[in-house]
Amino acid sequence: MRVTSLILLLLLSATLQMSAQEKHQWKDATSGGYTYRYITGDPMQARFYTLKNGLTVILSVNKKDPRIQTLIGVRAGSNSDPKDHTGLAHYLEHLLFKGTTKFGSLDWAKEKPLLDKVEGLYDTYNKTTDVEKRKAIYKQIDSMSGAAAKFAIANEYDKMMTNMGAQGTNAHTWVEETVYEEDIPSTAVDKFLAVQAERFRDPVFRIFHTELEAVYEEKNRGLDNDGRKMYEAMLFNLFPTHNYGQQSTIGTVEHLKNPSLKAIRQFYNEYYVPNNMAIVFAGDFDPDYVIKRIDQQFGYMKTKPVKEYKAPAEAPITKPIVKEVFGPDAENVNLAYRMPGALDTKSAVVLTVLSQILSNGKAGLMDLNLNKQQKVLGASVSTLPWKDYTVFSLSGRAKEGQTLDEVKDLLLGQLDILRKGEFDESLITAIVNNFKLYEIQGLESNGNRANSLMDGYIKHAGKNWLYDVSYVEDMGKVTKKQIVDFANKYMSDSYVLLYKRKGEDKNIEKVEKPPITPVEVNRDAQSEFLKSVAALPETPVKPLWLDYDKDIQKGKVGNADLLYVQNKDNGLFRLYYRFNMGSWSNKKLPIAASYLQFLGTDKYSSEEISKQFYNIACSFNLTAGAEETTVTITGLQENFDKAVQLFDHLITNCKPDEKALAGFKNRIAKSRSDMKLNKGQIMSGLRSYATYGAKNPFNNQLSKEELDALTAEELTTLLHELPSYKHTIIYYGPNDLATTTAAVQKLHQQPAAFKADMPAKQFEKTVQASNKVLFADYDMVQAEVNWVRNGDVFNPANTAVVNLFNSYFGGGMGSIVFQTIRESKALAYSTYAFYAAPNKKTDRYAVLAYVGSQADKVNEAIAGMNELLTTIPKADKSFETARSSMKKDIETERITQDGIIFSYLGAQKLGLNTDIRKSVYESVDKLSFDDVKQLHDQNIAGKPYSYCILASEKRIKLDDLKKYGDVQKVTLEEIFGY
Structure with a gap:
């Protein structure tokens, strides 16, 4: 599987000495009346079918859970967009959720003429340049769209998928692909295929103007994302002629303002054809049955010639191309190289090994020479392996007092080492050993399997699976000379150098808000097609409950309790030491935990310890959370003793290192400064402030003076x-x-008697007495609003109704909140609202709601959410869908592996000793809408809230926010505690 997907497969050690040619060959087989191809020795046992109409079907059976990850992919993305309509493939992806002539409509005969008029108006709008005339036409579009929406059933696709128990309903568009994603119960194959076959038969582009506004919001969110701007600048300069750089996936502002439904329909007709599509299943199913049903359902599709994008050959880059990107977030530097594409399979294998030699997270050149020695705040490598070219990039962040040019020179210095061959060739062996570990992990996940298979289809049309299966073996054959030659050929001065500078971006062009009248969503309407799908038979799946007394074995290692579950699937182990204290007990614990990675012992340096762990394909991690600290040691069981003993040696014998601490303090100071520039961190702090008050877990940090006073001796003592x-x-x-x-007893040192836990500071959630607005200023196009309200203390008897409420009210695309805020009113790209349960029995529930919108729509967005928080709409069919989905999720959920133990520990914190899912499942059928409404009325409606608002004062006036409550402008120092 592709390295970038982290989906690499386990190769049996007994046959490692055999050549890939002998082990892995294409073979043909017939089963259930269908012929398929497969690769010998493929651990995924993937079957590759090509139906008569050219449709590719790829099946990989994994019986671990009664669920199936499905992907339907099209080999067309933004590369295939017309040059005068960029963003079109992405538009189309959104519209494939809107239904067809058979579903999504109350009366297609009446809806169609109205949609035809909307399409014509958009065509006129697209060709009109006069500003006033455009406004007049858009007013007509808005009016006609509203009339058409009276016959539309919003989100009926999502309702059907939710009703059959699907999870993760989503899709994505990228440069070479559009992929539609569903995780379904194994019992829902017939229902799923019926819906998907109809979905692609003749899609109807209804409720277009509100979905268009959602794409506008998505574009504006990208304009506020400095990382996104860096990404687009990198591609634009690396590819001056190729569509990789010249056509962004989401499209230009100008093209977003001028959509054409006719152009979108033409794109669909050209590329959504069977010989350009693949269906992938990974999970628990009968492949003979599935291929027959896919053939029956999708046989209507007709093969058509597909005009593939023919990439121009880019002229070589002969000297560095230097550009700057400005924005409010932290500064960084990026160097990007244009490499051979994924179709050049030999180069791809060499580049994989090369990138791992530079950075593998533990023992690469940059890991040891830059990150471990704290010469930068952070340095990393990434690759984008597309068909025509691969993008290879190095990025770095400056520590305190360091310039971006100094970081750049350090990054280039590691490339110099690589080009000179100044690295140990044995590192290649260690890389291959670690990839065997990734292989095992990849096999466990249906999502990993499916994505890897789809990735192979997109890049190679599924014809090069032999290369994928042999990938790790081929990595082992890469020589030092090949790496050095490759680095010298492709990694000279032929790079794009990007500086992310802090400052105002004067080039931002916001997509302006069009006037939109809310449209009907017809929540309780159902098409005949939905009813026919719901009536399809399915074999029930019985839920499986955990019995903590039987599913977990318990023992003692010295004074410590041991919780044990056996791995019967493969040779991996995971060992944890879990302490019931964290930063609430000692604010220095997280500092000490992170400091450990820079320490050596009397026997080994810090670098040698990292190398030793990497060489045995094992790893360790020490993390200190709020109330728990956890040591995690993972890897191949054959190296269990070495890994456990090495960690025990490290934590017992680590030596104080003042130089390492000085570097660490510098990096902490810079990280703290950078966090104050990150809008996500600021909003997290605002929510914590609203939840707990001025002193809260988020700002429970060492002050600058306390941090400066820390000594290496006290941290190592800790x-x-x-x-x-x-x-x-x-x-x-x-x-x-x-x-x-016996092994842990021998390897893990313990005292004769444990010390008493350090006392923990307790943070109590506040009880809001009145509405309050907590505002933080940030230079952004968007405005983000969070509603926070703390509820009653946890009661396990409420779990079923809380879960049902969340599913119905605000937990997904078919929920009341999403349908109202996004589908009907087009006020936001992202929105949700739920009643969050605590994770310990003494804690309180919390109401959490969110809308991210354009700043000039923030008042409408707040009003829209407040209306829902005040009155919960009743929609009987949506309620039954939420109930059905909840039951099927529980029926097909399998808690396995060490998840069993962590489920048990989570239950203990809540004061439970049984699997609460059983009582929830038994209760859900007894619940009515009145129960959900009662929860809403008692805990959400008419209650005071804390509004956490992050926006630019240049776009929002604080005085305008006073109508929501007392306004407090919260400073960054108050939010972060330093």
Whole structure:
């Protein structure tokens, strides 16, 4: 599988010495009346079918859970957009959720003439340049769209998928692909295929102008995203002629303002044809049955010639191209190279190994020479392996007092080392060993399987799976000379250098808000097609409950409790030491936990420890959360003893290193400064402020003075003493309980008696007495609004109704909130609202709601959400869909592996000793809409809220916000605590 997808497959060690040619060959087989191709020795046992009409079907069976990850992919993305209508493929992706002549409509005969008029108006609008005339035409579009919407059933596709128990309903468009994604129960194959076959038969582009506004919002969100701007600037300069750089996936502002439904329809007709599409299934199903049903359902599709995008050959870059990008977020530097594309499979394998030598997270050149030695705030490597070209980039962030040019020179210095071959060739062996670990992990996930298979189809039309299956073996054959030659050929001065500078972006062109009248969504309407799909038979799946007394074995390792679940699937282990104390007990714990990665011992340097872990394909992590601190050691069981012993040696014998601490403090100071520039971090802090008050978990940080006063001695003492505190040992792996107990007893040092836990500071959620507005200023086009309200203390008896309320009210695309805010009123691209349950029995529930909109729509957005928070609309069919979805989710959920143990620990924190899903499942059929309404009325409606608003004062006036409550402008120092 593709390295960039992290989907690499386990190759059996007994046959490693065989050549890939002997192990892996294309073969033909016939089963259930259909012929398919497969690769010998493919651990995914993928079957490749080509139906008579050219449709590719790829099936990989995995019986682990009664669910199936499905993908339907089209080999067309923004590369294929017409030059005068960029963003068109992405538009179309959105419209494929709007239904057809058979679903999504109350009366197609009456709806069609109105939609025809809308299409004609858009065509006129597209060709009109006079501003006033355009406004008049758009007013007609708005009016006619409203009339057509009276016959539309918004989100009927989502309702059908939710009703059959689908999860993760989504789609994405990129440069070479458009992919539609669903995770369905194994029992829903017939229902799923019936819906999908109809979905692609003759899609109707209804409710277009509100969906267009959602795309506008998506564009504006991108304009506020400095990372997105860096990405687009990188591609624009790397590819001056290729569509990779000249046609952004979301489209230009000008083209977004001038959409053409006729052009979108033409794109659909040209590219959504069977010989340009693939259906991928990965999960629990009968492949003979599935291929027959796909053939029956999609046989109507007719093969057509497809005009593929023919890429121009880019002229070589002969000297660095230097550009700057401005925005409010933290500064960084990026160097990007244009490499051979994924179709050049030999180069792709070499580049994979090369990139891992530079950076693999543990023992690469940049990992050891830059990150481990703290010469920069952070440095990394990334690749984008597209068909025609691969983008290879190095990025770095400056520490305190460092310039971006200094970071650039350090990054280029690592390339110099690579080009000179100054690295140990044994690193290649270690890379391959670690990829075997990734292979095992990749096999466990249906999503990983499906995405890898689809990726192969998009790039190679599924014809080069032999290359994918042999990938790890081919990596092992790469030589040092090949790497050095490749680096010298492609990594000279032929790069694009981008500086992300802090400052005002004067080139931002916002997509202006058009006047939109809210449209009907007809929540309770149902088409005959929906009813026919719902009536299709399905074999019920019985839910499986955890029995913590039977599913978890319990023992003792010295004084520590041991929780054990055996891994019967593969040779991986995961070992945890879990302490019931974190930053609420000692604010220095997170600092000490992060400091450990820079420390050595009397026997090994920090770099040597990283190399040793990487060489045995194992890793460790020490994290300190608010109330728990966790040590995680993972890897291949064959190296369990080495990994556990090495970590124990490190934490017991790590030596104070003042130089490392000085560098670490510098990086902490810079990270803190950068966090104050990040809108996501600022909003997280605002929500915490609203939830807990001025002193809260988010700003529970060491002050600058406290940080400066920290010594290496006190941090290492804290690390040395950590194992002497009470902790639970958790093991998931192939060894039996007795063997595991003996091994951990021998390898993990413990005291004769544990120390008492450090006392923890408690943060209590506030009780809002009146409306309040917490405002933070940020230079952005959008405005983001969060509603926060704390509720009652946790009660397990409420779990079923809380879950049902969230599913119905604001938890997905078919929910009341999404339909109203986005589908009907076009006020936001992203919106939600739910009643969040706490994770411990003494904590409170919380109402959390969100709308992200253009700044000039913020008042409308707030009013729209407030209306829903005040009155919950009743929609009987939507309610039944939410109930059905909730039941099917529970029926097909399988908690496995170490998830069983963490489910048990989570239940303990809530004061439970059984799997609460059982009582929820048994209760859900007894719940009515009145129960959900009662929850809404008692906990949400008419209550005071804290409004957390992040926006630019240049676009929003604080005085205008006073109508929502007392306004407090919260400073960054108040938010972050430093």
